[in-house]
Amino acid sequence: MRESRLWSLHLISACALIVLLGLHMMIMHYESVLRWLGATGGPALAFASVVARDRDAVMRALYALLLGFALYHGLYGARGILREVWSSPRAARLIDGASAVFGVAVFIYGVVVIVWAGRHAGTM
């Protein structure tokens, strides 16, 4: 894939993270703001609240998106730094490959956890 595509995905993921991280922060850490906006429900870290989020398909999708965009954005940045430290063609291939493998592996693991949590939330 051309570097311009990878770079533009980095920018797109940054925009997506502003929204998704903002939502995450609001839900998890700014409950008073949500209540002021009229939201109901218990504290974010209460067992019932966690179960409710795990069972909600929309929340699971948002978690998967947040995981994907955060992984891509972070790993693209780390890859850039590493490629500047070690700039030989062989090092570049190793860094690119390792970043891709690591990113895909962590994303798959994270999605599996999200799906599993959705199926078993509140049953254990």
Place this chain on the structure above:
Amino acid sequence: MSATPAAQTTDGARVVIKVVRYDPDKGAGMREQTWQIHPQPGMTVLDALIAVKEHHDGSLAFRCSCRMGVCGSCGMMVNGKPRLACNTQIIELGPVVEISALPNHDVIKDLVPDLASTFSKHRAVKPYVIRRDAAEMDKPTREFHQTPEDMLGYVQFSYCLKCSLCLAACPTEASTPAFLGPQALAQAYRYSADTRDEGLSDRAQTVDAWHGVFGCHLAGACSEACPKGVDPALGIQLLKRALLFGPPHRTAAPAVPALPEGFRSPGASSVLEPPAPTV
């Protein structure tokens, strides 16, 4: 041969010229050598170096040509900044003028940098107008319209002298020699933005890469160093945009319709045939 020991302050009549010298034939490393000169009104750093070469040490090596800031030959580090020696007034530099070869380049001798890598990077971006019609590229037979407004879209970048001051200033070039550099990338944009050109996709193979346009961190030192106002940093950012969204011009400049065979303007004198190609 060194002149009198360098004075750290001027008495108003002399300037100390301190040059970092290097002679590969002698095997020793870099060394400093100093001379004192009388600055004259309007004297440039190049004038001072020529005076040193003529009156003190004929072995001092440096490049120069036009002595008026249009050829780019005399690029060197002067008091910590990459400058054209012919474009830099001695009187603006203080009592001590420290001169060394351009950084980020191998040194051939004294103040003469090896610019081979600069030129090879420049060639790599195909710095010429590219048309889809291969036959027309090989043997041009016609002209292509371009309005003054079209020319304004790229003319700033056409002022490049290939003096390599931007490459000397670039921090990415210092750490990553494989980086194409601001000079080549600005020229890639100059031609891609030319309405006569259809070659952005040809250049993309080289510039749309990690060591191409995306190696730039927007330090801006290149634009600060450029003696001709090219602003390579701007060219690089515009090139990024062109790689994502296409060149600024949607359609290439049309060719002027070919004149009928044997046509001759009324009153025109006979047109000489061009000389035979030599390659």
